[in-house]
Amino acid sequence: MTFDFDLFVIGGGSGGVRAARIAAGEHGARVALAEESRMGGTCVIRGCVPKKLMIFASQAGLMAEEMRGYGWEGAQAGRFDWPVFKHKLDSELNRLELIYTANLQKSGVQIFHQRATIVDAHTVALADGTRKTAKHILIAVGGRPALPGIPGEELGLISDDLFLLDRLPRRVLVVGGGYIACEFATILTGLGCETVQVYRGDAVLRGFDRQMRDMATLQLSGIGIDLRLNVNLTRLERTGDQTRVTFSDDSHEDFDAVIWATGRDPYTGGLGLENTGVHLRANGAIQVDEWSQTSVPSIFAVGDVTDRVNLTPVAIREGHAFADTVFGGRARRVAHSNIASAVYLRPHEAASVGLTEEQACARGDVDVYATTFRPMRSMFAGSDAKVMMKLLVEPETDVVLGCHIFGPDAGEMIQLAAIPITMGATKADFDATMAVHPTAAEELVTMRQPSRRHRLEIPAQAATA
Structure with a gap:
């Protein structure tokens, strides 16, 4: 059978765009992509990027308060001008959307700026009534905010x-x-x-x-x-x-x-999946295997629509791995463990990689290396805000199972901590690393004794069985 395309991608967010670009630009596939809204998806248009810029804008008051603690008399943030900020924000998002579109076009991807639904295992229907066929279909439509189900x-x-x-x-x-x-x-x-x-x-x-x-x-x-x-x-x-x-x-x-x-729900409603036999989970997420393949061999899915790990870098990695596997002759799977994440609060961020203390305790014995302290910068200004650093270590192997940081720029720190933890680093490897002083992050390599040890409790009847 002759198809219009080798790959048709539904969704122009992070995962779909990466898959389309790699399949077309690096592996020479004939690729089309349909996006019903703005190119770039949730992260670029209505998520990570604008949110982080708003976080930057929102910290002016805290910075002014801190500067007064350093002797800058009368330091004030002034009045925030939302229209001025919003105009700049809109301009930046427009710039990023144009870049996403241009990069797809440079890779040879044909773009349809309209909604697409699935007719069967190899056919996609566009909102204008036309139909396109493809050897493979990739669903990368992401998720949508959930509502609580109450009156009003x-x-x-x-x-x-x-x-x-x-x-x-x-x-x-x-x-x-x-x-x-x-x-x-x-x-x-x-x-x-x-x-x-x-x-x-x-x-x-x-x-x-x-x-x-x-x-x-x-x-x-x-x-x-x-x-x-x-x-x-x-x-x-x-x-x-x-x-x-x-x-x-x-x-x-x-x-x-x-x-x-x-919360957010997978955006699978009205997509036409009932025409294909693609299996869905109870929450509407598309069920896929380790290769991002659905129950229909020609249809794949990546990103939040699968509800595996709903983070932008994960969707990008899944889309890239899909393209390499199906079109590049390089079978690649994505490991969904030891994925670092951060919550951009102020003044201190929350960031983690690996197991939480509760998860580690449920799995077996664990040594907890933890410290809380007032960081130099904010303490000098009179703040009582505390930083927390925590490493979870398996006593038998000395492997670091998890790292948790609550403090300024914790997101930046956790990205670097994720590298050795993903490599299987031990606590001895952390101890052998020279500290950078004076920094908050040096605590990760200077905690010598565990603050507590948790032992897995085994029921008596199980122990004597």
């Missing part, structure tokens, strides 16, 4: 909307305790909004190391966020130009805006 939920904003606001809300409610909710609450309070954050759990950042979760929870309150834990919402209503929120205790409050940051 449509009155709330999703995380995408934050970057489109004409003006900042005076009083805002952020709902959720994950990294998106925590980062947005940090941003909004830093930009001068009266920010309330509610979360149904007892500490934010579920899934991270518990000690770091506790420190992040304290920091959010410490920078002025009204953080309310063990709280749920039951209803939203419009009252004038505000949104009235009813909580689970039947109390209610009015806000200028409510932002849902309650």
Whole structure:
């Protein structure tokens, strides 16, 4: 059978763009890509990039406070001008989108700026009614913000909307305790909004190391966020130009805006997968094997739509590995362990790689090397904010199982720590590394004695069996 293309990619985000560029530009495949929105996907247009720029903008108040501690009398951040910032932000995102499009075109990829759905194992239907055939189809449509399923939920904003606001809300409610909710609450309070954050759990950042979760929870309150834990919402209503929120205790409050940051769902609805026999998981994620191949041999999927590890670098690596495997004659799989991640809070970030202390304890014996201290820079200015450094080590092999950092620029530090941990470094390797002084990161190579040891408890009946 003759196909229009060797590969048709649905989705112009990080994973889809990388797969298309490598397949076409490096391996000579005939490739097409369809994107219904803006090229670059969630990370570039409505996620990582604009969020990080807003984090930078939001730290001016903390920096001014710190400078006063260093003797700069009257140091003030001044008034934040949202329209000026938003204009610059829009220009930057337009620039990046053009780069993504140009790089695809240089690689020889044919671009369709419209929605595409799947007709069968080798056929894609475009929104204009035309159909294209391909030997292989790659689904890289990512995810979309999830809503909580309560009356009036449509009155709330999703995380995408934050970057489109004409003006900042005076009083805002952020709902959720994950990294998106925590980062947005940090941003909004830093930009001068009266920010309330509610979360149904007892500490934010579920899934991270518990000690770091506790420190992040304290920091959010410490920078002025009204953080309310063990709280749920039951209803939203419009009252004038505000949104009235009813909580689970039947109390209610009015806000200028409510932002849902309650997770993301794979964007598989209406994609036509029911026509193909592609298996989905209970949450709508596409089920794939270690090669990113679905239950239909000609259809593959990468990135957040598979709900494996929902991070941009993971999607890029999966897309690249797919292209090398299918079109480059180099079979490559992606290891989904020891993946570093960071949450960009202020003043201190949270960053991790490997096992948490709780995961390590559940697996077996573990030595915990941990320290907390006030870093030189902020301590001198009068801040009580503390840094945490933690290494988890398997006693029998001395292998470092995990690293957790809560502090300034923790994201930058964890990227470098991830390299030796991915290589299987031991605690002795860390100890043999000379410290750089004075830095916060030197603590990673100067902790000589474990602060505690956890032993795996074996039930008596199992031990005597």
